[in-house]
Amino acid sequence: MVTQIISTMETQVSNGPSGTSLPNGPVISTNGSTDDSKTNLIVNYLPQNMTQEEFKSLFGSIGEIESCKLVRDKITGQSLGYGFVNYVDPNDADKAINTLNGLKLQTKTIKVSYARPSSASIRDANLYVSGLPKTMNQKDMEQLFSQYGRIITSRILVDQVTAGISRGVGFIRFDKRNEAEEAIKGLNGQKPLGAAEPITVKFANNPSQKTGQALLTQLYQTAARRYTGPLHHQTQRFSMIPSLGKGPDPNNSSKPILDNLLNASYGVKSSPTLFPRFSPITIDSMTSLAGVNLTGPTGAGWCIFVYNLSPEADESVLWQLFGPFGAVTNVKVIRDFTTNKCKGFGFVTMTNYDEAAMAIASLNGYRLGDRVLQVSFKTSKQHKA
C-alpha cells in the first residue's frame, strides 16, 4: 500500500540536473518524434516486491503520467529493481526528482533521475571491480576511472556486519560501452596509486541473466534479512522461518515458492549428524601456524578457510559444523555466479581465537559425506601462478 510506504519515508537531496529552463509541454522535433529528455525519468533501487501498480501510484501522485514501466525479467517476471516514468509535463518530472529522489522504501533508497535516450551505445557499459584497496572510497574510485569516460553511477560494496568497511568490490557504470572497454584495457590487472595488489576490472553480470534458482536464492536472502536482520546463530535461523510466510504483502504470489525453498534448505532430513573429533594437529601447532598466516583477527573475528565442500553445500552446513565450537559471526559458501553451485570452498568467521583454533583442529580432516574437509585459518592471498 503506497500511502503507508510514503508515511515512513524520508527525502534527501535531489541530484537532478539544474539550470536548464524547462519547456511547458512536449517538444516535437522536425522528424515528428517526441523529445523525452525533460519528461522521461529512470528510477533505480526500487524494492524487489514493488509492483507496477504501486510504482505507477507513487509517481502518479506527482502529476499526469504519459507512460511508465517497471522493468521485469523476461522469463521469471521478477522486478529488476528499476523502471521508467514519462510525465506529460516536464515540470512534473522535475518535481518528481525533487520530491522522490532519495526516498527510503523498505531497505532501499530509490534514485530518481532523468533517463538518457535509449541507445545501443549505452548498453553493457557496467563494470564490476574487485581487489580494491580497503581504504579506497567511492570518490577515489571515480577519480581513477573518470579518465576513461563519463561515469553514470558508481558504488563500493560494504560489509554489513562491521558497519561500513569496504569489501574491496564495486561497480562503475560508464555512459558509453566503449568507455567501459577502455577502462578495462587501462585498469584491469593494474595497481592503483600505492596499492599492494592489482585490481580486477570486468564487465558486470547482467541480473536478467541469472538462473531461476539464483533468483530464488536472492529472493529468499532478501526476505530473510528483512525480517530478522543479519543472522548469527542457528537458533535465529530456525526461529525466523515461521515469520517468512507473514510478509507485508499477503497477496505475494511467491510465498509458496519461498516455503518450498525453506523446506528444501532446512528440512530435518538434510541436517548432518556430526561427531567432532580431534585431528592429529595440536592446538599449539595451530597457534604457531596462525602466527605465520595472520597478523591478527581482521575486523569482527578470525576468518577460517574451509575447503572441499560439495557443489550442493550451503551456509547451514557451515553453521552446523562450526557452531558447536563457539561464537560464529558469519559463514559464507562461495558459489559460481552463473550456476549458483558451491565452488568447493567457503569461509567462517569466529569471534574468539581459542574457539577458532579448536574448530580447526577438530574439523580439519573431518569426513563429511564422501569428502574430507581441509580447514585452516584464511591466508591473505593464494599466490597466483
Added chain:
DNA sequence: TACAATT
C-alpha cells in the same frame, strides 16, 4: 581440486 565478494 586450493583463499571470495555481483548494487
